[in-house]
Amino acid sequence: MEPTAGKPNFLRNILVKVLLFGVLIIVVRFAYIVTITGESCKLGDFCFSPENLSFVIAGTGAGVSTSNKAVGSTSTGTSQSDLYRSKDWIKAVHFYSDVFHDLVSDGYISAISKTLCVETPRGEDVLALKEIGILDSIGVYKKASKPLVISSKENRLPFDENTFDFIFSGGDRLDKTAQRPLDLTVSEIQRTLKPEGFFVAHVSAKDAYSFNSYLDLFNSCKLIKSRDIEGYDSSMPLIREIVLQKKVGSEIVIRDSDGNSANSCSVPGYKRDLVRNAEALIMEEPLKPWITLKRNIKNVKYLTAMADISFKSRYVYVDVGARSYGSSIGSWFKKQYPKQNRTFDVYAIEADKAFYEEYRVKKGVTLLPYAAWVRNETLRFEINHDPGKEVKEKARGMGRIQPVKPSVSSGSFNGEVNEIEGFDFAEWLKSTVTEKDFVVMKMDVEGTEFDLLPRLFETGAICLVDEIFLECHYNRWQRCCPGQRSSKYEKTYGQCLDLFTSLRDRGVLVHQWW
Template identity: 50%
Template sequence: MSNQSFFPPNLYIPVTNLCRRRHLVRAIFAGIFFFLARQVYLSTTTTITTTTTTATETRNSFEPELDTQLVKCYSTVFQNLIHDGFLTLHSKTLTVGIPILEFSAALRESGITDAKYTKKNVWLPFRNHTFDFEFSSHTGLDCSQFPGQFASELSRTLKPDGYLVIHTESKDLYSLNSLLDLFDSFKLIRSREISVPHWSIQHVREIVLKKQGILRRRRSVAGECSVPAYKKKLIQNSEPLIPEEPMKPWVSGKRNLKNMKYLPSMADIRFKTGYVYIDVGARGYGSSIGSWFKKVYPKQDKSFKIFAVEADKRFHDEYKSKKRITLLPYAAWVRNESLFFEINRAPNHYNEEKGKGMGRAQSAQTSTYFMGDLNKVQGFDFADWVKKSFRETDFVVVKMDVDGTEFDLMAKMVETGAICLIDEMFLECHYDPKEKCCDIEMDSKYDNGFKDCLELYSSLREKGVLVHQRW
C-alpha cells in the first residue's frame, strides 16, 4: 500500500503560530489560577500567629496540579499503542514535548516504568541507540524551530527496529510528506487521525514509524523528477497560465500578480530543513527582495536565507549594508566561464561603454566583438551550485529575470535534475512580441516567441515546479 492512502484529502488550513498561541493560553490560565489561589490563601490567613501552614505545605500548595483529563487521554493513547504491539511494558521509552507531568502519569498508569522525559525539541541529551520507543507529542516536532536537526536526534537515539510515534496537528498532504522526508531511514507503518478530547488539542494525526536501515525512495535529482499526486494537485489549484500573448504585458503582469496562489498559502511548510530565496538577476535591493519578497510573499513565520545573484557591479555596494542577504556577484550561466553582456544601445555602436543596461549573456569564447572590461563578468554554473547547496528537504523559492538566458538555464537544470530541488519559481520569460511598437525598424532581440515561453512554463509545471508567469 502506498503512503498516500494513509492520508486524508488535501485540505488547506491557514498556518498560524499555534505553538506560541498554545503557550500564551496556558500562561494566562496559570496566572489566573495563581491569582485566585493567592486570594483564597490571604482570605483564610488572619494573622501570622494563627498560620499553621508549614514552609513545605506552602510550597506544595502552589505546585502545578495534574491535568487528570489529559492524563486519561494520553493513558488511552499509550494503552492503544501497547495493544497494537508498538510499545511494551519493558520498552525503554522517551517522550518529547509538554506537559511532562501528564506524560509521566499516563505512562505509569499504562504500566511503563523505564521512561525519560524532555521538553527539548532540537538536541536530545542521550546516547546513540538508547530507546526502544520514542513519542513526540504535538508540542514536539510541530513546534521545533529546527525540524531537520530534531528528526536526526530522534533517529540517533532510537534503536534499530525501534518505533517512533509522532503526533502532529498538520493536515495537508504537502506537510505530511515533508515530515516523512525528514525520516529517510524509517518505514511508515500507520498514519491516522485520532481523538484526544482535550481543550488544548484541536486536531491530531498519529504517525507510526519503524527505524530501518533502508532509505525511503525519494524523487530523482539525476533525471526526471518524480511528481507525487499531492504536488500535482497543488499545481492544479494554482492560478492558470495565461495562454495568449497579452497586448499590454505590464497590465497583464499586475493582474496576474494579484491572482497568484503562492505555495505557502496552499500548504503547510513547517517540516522543511531550510528556507531559501534565490533572486537571479536581482538588480537593486528594492527591485524584488525589499519590495516584493519581504513584504508580500507568505513565509509562515519562517526565516529565509536570501541569495542575490547579480553580475552588474553598479548594484553591489547596495548589498553590503543588507544583513542576512548573500550577494553572489556573478552571472547565472550553464558553465563556469567568463561572459560578456550585451548592451542595449543604438545599432552599429558596439564600442560604446555606456548603454541602457546589461542584456543577454554571451560566452567570451563565442563573442564576435569586444565590449570593454565593464561588461565582462564571471559566469557560474547555476544548476551545479543549486545541486551542491540545497537538499530535497529544503524549501527553495527562485525568482529569475535574466533577459533571455532563462532557456539555457532551464535546459541545464532539467538535464542535471537540479530543477527537482525547486519548490516554487517566479520566472520572467523574454520573447519577441508579435505587435511591434511604433513604425521604427527594430532588430529581433530574442530568439523565442510567446509560444516558446508558454511551453517552458508548462513543462516546468509538469516536472513538479509551481512556476508563475512574471512580467
C-alpha cells in the same frame, strides 16, 4: 499448649484484616476524589500525587544508554504541585494513556521498552507511560520537571546513539514548542532511536504538502501508518498520529517518487495537486505585456496560501537575476510574499557589478556576484545602455550573458561589455539546499531561462524548488514603438507558453512573472 499457640494466630489474622480494611478505605477515597469528582487532592486527603512518588527512569548523563537511575521527588514549588493536581493535567494523562494502550495493542511498544518523550514541558505523556506499566520512560525539555522530565538545553540530546525502543512527540510539539531547530530535533530523534524502533508523533499536518514535508524530514525512517484521532481539548480537536520505524543498516539516499536514485527526478503527486490548483496561464499573447503581466500578480495562487510549510527544515529565497535590492527582494518578496511568519535565507544572484555595492549593507542577503549558467566558465556580459548616462536602475539596460568567442571583439557590441564568471547554477543549488528545505525562486535572466531550466531537470535540481516565479523573454511588442517587436530575443510567446506548460505538466509550480 495448643490454646496458647492458637492465640497469636488469631490476633495476627485480626491485625491483617484491619490493615487490609485501611488500605481499602485509602484506595476508595483516592478513586472517588480523582476518578469520580475530578477534584484536586488536599493535604488532609488520603490520595497521592506525582510529587510524592519516585520513578525509575532512564539515565540522565551523556553516555548513559543502558543503565537506569532512580530520581526522587524534589521541591517543585506550589505551581508545580497545583499542576499535578489540576483537571487539565489529569485529563491529559488519561488521553495519553488511551493513546499508548492502542500502541501497545498494535505492537509498537511493550512493558520492556525503553522510551523517550521529546519536547514535553509537563510530562503528562511520561506519567501515562508509567501508569500503564512502561516504567523505563523519561521526558526531555529545556527546563526540568522532575521526576518526569529532565533538562536538555544543548542541541544534542543527552543520550547515546540507538538508546530508545520508542520515542514519542505529542501535542504538535516539534514545531510549536521546540527549543532547538526542527531539523536538529529530528536528527537527534533518529540518532537516539534504535534500528527497528518506533517514533510516534501527533502533528497538525492536515494537507498533503505538509504531511509529506514532515515525512521527508525522517530520511532514515519509513512510514508505518497514519490516522486522525481526536485531541483531548478544544485547541486540537483533531490531530494526525504518525507512526514511523527506523530502517536497519540502510544508507540515506535522495530518491525520486518512483524510487530512482539517478540525477533526474519525478515531482511527487502532492506537488502536482498544487499545480492543478494554480492560476490559469495567459494563453493568448498580450498586446501590452508590461500591463497584462503586472496585473496578473493579483491572480497568483501562492503555494503558501494553499499549503502549510511549518514542517520544512529551512526557508530559502533565490533571486536569479536580482539586479538591485529594491528590484524584487525589497519591493516584492519582503513585503508581499506570504511567508507564514517564517524567516527566509535570501540569495541574490547578479552578474551586473553596478549593483554590488548596495548589497554590502543588506543584512540577511547573500550576494553571489556571478552569472547563473549551465557550467563553470567565463562569459561575456553585455549591457545595452548609453555609457555617458548616470547608472541608475531604471536607466540602466538589462544585462545579457553570452559565451566568450575569441573572434568577437568587445567593439562589435554597441554597449557595455564585461567578462563575468559563470557558474553551474544547478550544481550550486544541489549543494546549497535539500529536499527538506522550502525553496522559492524568482528567475529573470534575459533569455537564459531556456538554458537553465533544462539543466535543472537534467540534474534533478528542479525537485529541490517548491515554487518558481519566471519571467520568460520573447520578441514582445514594444511599448515605445507600436506595431514593432523587440529584436533582442528570438523566442516567441508561443515558445514561452510551451515552456510554462511543460513545467506545469511535469509538476513544477511556476507562475508567469514580468
